[in-house]
Amino acid sequence: MRKGIIGLLLAWLACCAIQAREVTSFNEGWEFKKGPFVQDAMKVAQKWNAEWEKVTIPHTWNAEDMQKRAASFYEGVGYYRKNYVFPETLQGKRVFLRFEGVASCAEVYVNGYLVGTHKGGYSAFVCEIGSQIKYGKENEILVKADNASRPDVIPVNHNLFGVYGGMYRPVWLVVTEPCNIVVNDCASPGVYITQKNVSKKSAEVSVKVKVDNASLAPAPLELENTIYDMNGKQIKKHRQTFELTPQGVQAYTSTFKLSNPHLWQGREDPYLYKVVSRLIQNGQVIDEVVQPLGVRKYEIIAGDGFYLNGKKYPMYGVTRHQDWWGLGSALTNKEHDFDLAQIMDIGATTVRFAHYQQSDYLYSRCDTLGLVIWAEIPFVNRVTGQEWENAHHQMRELVRQSFNHPSIYVWGIHNEVYHPHDYTAALTQSLHDLCKTEDPDRYTAAVNGYGHADHPVNQNADIQGMNRYFGWYEKRIQDIDPWIEKLEKEYPWQRLMLTEYGADANLEHQTEILGDALNWGSEFYPETFQTKTHEYQWSVIAKHPYIIASYLWNMFDFCAPMWKRGGVDSRNMKGMMTFDRKVKKDSYYWYKANWSKDPVLYLTQRRNVEREKKETTVTVYSNIGTPKVYLNGQELKDMRKGYTDVHYIFDHVMLQEGKNTVKTVVTYNGKEYTDEIEWMYDGAKVRNADSSVRNTEHAGW
Numbered sequence: 053m054r055k056g057i058i059g060l061l062l063a064w065l066a067c068c069a070i071q072a073r074e075v076t077s078f079n080e081g082w083e084f085k086k087g088p089f090v091q092d093a094m095k096v097a098q099k100w101n102a103e104w105e106k107v108t109i110p111h112t113w114n115a116e117d118m119q120k121r122a123a124s125f126y127e128g129v130g131y132y133r134k135n136y137v138f139p140e141t142l143q144g145k146r147v148f149l150r151f152e153g154v155a156s157c158a159e160v161y162v163n164g165y166l167v168g169t170h171k172g173g174y175s176a177f178v179c180e181i182g183s184q185i186k187y188g189k190e191n192e193i194l195v196k197a198d199n200a201s202r203p204d205v206i207p208v209n210h211n212l213f214g215v216y217g218g219m220y221r222p223v224w225l226v227v228t229e230p231c232n233i234v235v236n237d238c239a240s241p242g243v244y245i246t247q248k249n250v251s252k253k254s255a256e257v258s259v260k261v262k263v264d265n266a267s268l269a270p271a272p273l274e275l276e277n278t279i280y281d282m283n284g285k286q287i288k289k290h291r292q293t294f295e296l297t298p299q300g301v302q303a304y305t306s307t308f309k310l311s312n313p314h315l316w317q318g319r320e321d322p323y324l325y326k327v328v329s330r331l332i333q334n335g336q337v338i339d340e341v342v343q344p345l346g347v348r349k350y351e352i353i354a355g356d357g358f359y360l361n362g363k364k365y366p367m368y369g370v371t372r373h374q375d376w377w378g379l380g381s382a383l384t385n386k387e388h389d390f391d392l393a394q395i396m397d398i399g400a401t402t403v404r405f406a407h408y409q410q411s412d413y414l415y416s417r418c419d420t421l422g423l424v425i426w427a428e429i430p431f432v433n434r435v436t437g438q439e440w441e442n443a444h445h446q447m448r449e450l451v452r453q454s455f456n457h458p459s460i461y462v463w464g465i466h467n468e469v470y471h472p473h474d475y476t477a478a479l480t481q482s483l484h485d486l487c488k489t490e491d492p493d494r495y496t497a498a499v500n501g502y503g504h505a506d507h508p509v510n511q512n513a514d515i516q517g518m519n520r521y522f523g524w525y526e527k528r529i530q531d532i533d534p535w536i537e538k539l540e541k542e543y544p545w546q547r548l549m550l551t552e553y554g555a556d557a558n559l560e561h562q563t564e565i566l567g568d569a570l571n572w573g574s575e576f577y578p579e580t581f582q583t584k585t586h587e588y589q590w591s592v593i594a595k596h597p598y599i600i601a602s603y604l605w606n607m608f609d610f611c612a613p614m615w616k617r618g619g620v621d622s623r624n625m626k627g628m629m630t631f632d633r634k635v636k637k638d639s640y641y642w643y644k645a646n647w648s649k650d651p652v653l654y655l656t657q658r659r660n661v662e663r664e665k666k667e668t669t670v671t672v673y674s675n676i677g678t679p680k681v682y683l684n685g686q687e688l689k690d691m692r693k694g695y696t697d698v699h700y701i702f703d704h705v706m707l708q709e710g711k712n713t714v715k716t717v718v719t720y721n722g723k724e725y726t727d728e729i730e731w732m733y734d735g736a737k738v739r740n741a742d743s744s745v746r747n748t749e750h751a752g753w
Contacts, residue, residue: 072330072340073232078149078223079109082134086113086126104133112155112218114199115380119623119631122616127210132195132219140188146228146266147182148235152412153221154197155381156205161194171205171442173215174408174430175449176239178226195219203436206443212407212433212467213373214613214622216381221411229338231271233331234262234301240452243329243341246493250349250361255313257345259290260305261329265298272296274332277306279325279345281314287325315361316346316458319401322422323347324458344419346458352495352515354547355540357597360424367424367601368647369402370395370628371552373610374410377631380611388414394629395607396421398640399647404551404603407432407467409450418459426497426603427454428464431483435469435476447483451490462495463487465513467551473508480512499551503535505543515600517551522589524555528568529585533592540598548598552605553589556625557582557637558618562660564668577618577625580660583638590646591695604643608633645673645698651725652698653679653718658729663707664738670702672727676720684713707733 083104111132118125138147149160155173159166163186168179185191199217201209226235234242244260259277273296278289290306314323325345330337351359358367372391375381388411395403403423405414408430418425429446431439447463454460465483469476484496499517500507510516523529532553539548555570557579570581586604593602609627618625628640641654656671670688672679675698681688688702715728 072337073226073228075227076225078134078136078225081136082107082109082111082132082219084111084113084130084132084218086128086130088129107132109223110218110220110382110384112216112220112380112382114214114216114218115378115382118214118216118380118613119377119611120621122621123614125214125613127200127215127217129196129198129200130217132197134193135190136193137190138185138187142182142185142227143187144230145182146180146230146232146235147185148178148180148226148228149193150176150178150224150226150235150239151195151219151221152176152223153381154195154219155199155217156215157198157202159196161192161196163191164194172430172446172449173199174410175446176221176412176453177449178236178239180236203438204442206439206446207407207430207432208434208436208439209614211614212612213624214375214380214611216375218382220380220382229333230267231263231265231273231296231331231333232339233329233341234264237262237301238449238452241341241343241456243327243343243456244452245327245343245345245456247345247347247349248493250313250315250347252315252361253312255310255347257308257310257347258305259308259327259329260303261331261341262301262303263296263331264301265296267298270295270297271333275304275306276330276332278328278330279308279310280328281325282323284326310347313347316348317363317422318360318365318424319396319422322420324419327456343456344416344458345456346419348458350424350461350495352547352600354600355544355598358424358600365401365424367402368400368643369404369601369603370398370400370607370643371404371406371603371605372410372607373406374414375611376633383411385413388417390633391608392417392421392423394633394636395423397648397650398607398628398644399649400607400643401647402426402601402603403607404428404464406464406606409446409454412453415454415457415459419457423459424461425457425459426462426464427460428467428497429483431466431469431479433468435471435479437472437475440479440482443479443483444486447486448490451487455491460494462497462515463491464517465496465498466509467499467517468501468519470509476509477512480509484513495547497549497551501552505539505546505548511546515547515549517549519552519605520550521553521555523569523581523585524572529588530568532589536592536596536598540596544598547600550593550599550602552603554605554626554639555582555585556618557627557639558620558625559630559635559637559659561618562657562662564657564660564664572617575619579637580657582626583642583656586639586642587695587699590643591699594646594696604628641673645675646696648675651676651720653716653725653727655714655716655727655729657731661730661732663712663731663733666707666733666735666738668705668707670705670714672700672702672716673698674700674716674718676725677718679716679718682713682715682717684708707731709733709735 084107162184170177248256279287331339404426496513497515498513501519556577558577561578609631612624638656645652654673712731
């Protein structure tokens, strides 16, 4: 009898034990099926319980159909369910499910009861589920996902990119005590770090923590905020005591002054402190949240450039869509790490993560890598007049969830949204105001595709972005130069960024015969034209500090499910790398040679094997000195510099019949670097080619 009482007492103590929050993966053991729920109760059971497949989260149902069949893919409802036993020891705790991303609208049920809804496929959301749990018994978790486009949820269509349906980012089970650092404040960390008057001598740091009491009585608590350096050494600590009532979320702030702070200096020195916020009750830590602190100051001076901690900082920019060939958007950290490794390798210093909120893991890695980044919401392409509320909600989620990432310098508001102009301008201005209310210390940006500053939707954000595709969608490649000069003259006060530029490249399409413009509506998308576009346009961008930052479009090919262009279904091929990440295009090495400190020696046109001209040119990118080039063992002499210091062109190169071997060599720091390609030339084949077909095919270049 006594042992039984002791056992019950120990069990009760275990249930009441106070401990910091527990966060565990909730990604295993799910089942999935597509299709709408059957409403007729007599037909439900048999149909509902059939045809479920076992899946692991992250998961999407569009990884194949959206990528392979233009304008023909499943958009609609999909269901996920999982049976789970929550131990009895969780009684008295607060239990949450945190979804990092469900596309694009979600409903969450526990044991048949609705516990939460969410509209938006790219931001995280939280559902508190404790009141519906049967502890010690099996519980059914059901998630209804729907990626059908709708006019009240951004993006309102699939035109620019596809919204892959499903639970495509991880899910977490979060358990806390009744008093906690708030979990469901737009799924934010509940901790907001701001900094003022940053210099090498000092910095003022404030840490605001939102706390919540879900009990029915006030609780005496302590809040401790501690700053640690990168080695784990305590730098500063602040404690405050208070009585937390159950009447709404409360916020408490600690302020610190750091002497001689180690600054976060981008790729050069991405130094991170750590802020640990602890909630203490009766001398025990009952909740804890850890956030990064990168001490830095961003400043943009119109017509001059971007400054990081008072030092002019080069903004070598790429853009990134998250999807992969064969995976869609259902990525693991391995894929995020791979993409970031390529971005670092090309020498980029800044990334525009377009056109939606991306993985928080990705943003965290940018903190540690020193990439200066742009985060935005998916307000793109079209306006309906019904998205006002949802656009505000997604913007608020983005800002709160990503608030503490030192790598983020700007919140992106919209991209190429126009008619009706008055409504779009008003919504843009309102989103700007929301950002400034939530986060006064960061910039905002809106992006236009027309290229003139007085467009009716412009000048409603701190930064005016413009997307221009000279030579591809409009005019000639070289028209970028007078466009910039005109803006410099007429709008010297404007903070301007070139937020997209480039051209598509299908690696199966190659030619030497190039003009200064390409008809993008044709089926022929030669890689060589993309290369030519980037060679010239980067050289213009580099000499114009008026362009504060430029973002080439795109780092990787990605899915455009409503398109069939360049002979390929559902593909935007403007990437520097192919959709499967297996091939780096010539343009990749152009930027790496111009941006990276790593040695680059690269011969272009290696895939343009079947040569159309006996007399041709050889182009080499080298950031390690003047290259020597050999054709079939004979050194070429007719060399000139191209658009930048890494650009070397050898003219009047005469090919022989059959196979030709081109080799380049540079000796740098005592090491020999080489690159080699092979070309084929068949004079008879070239002469007998149907020139009229070729001339028609290339018309408009």
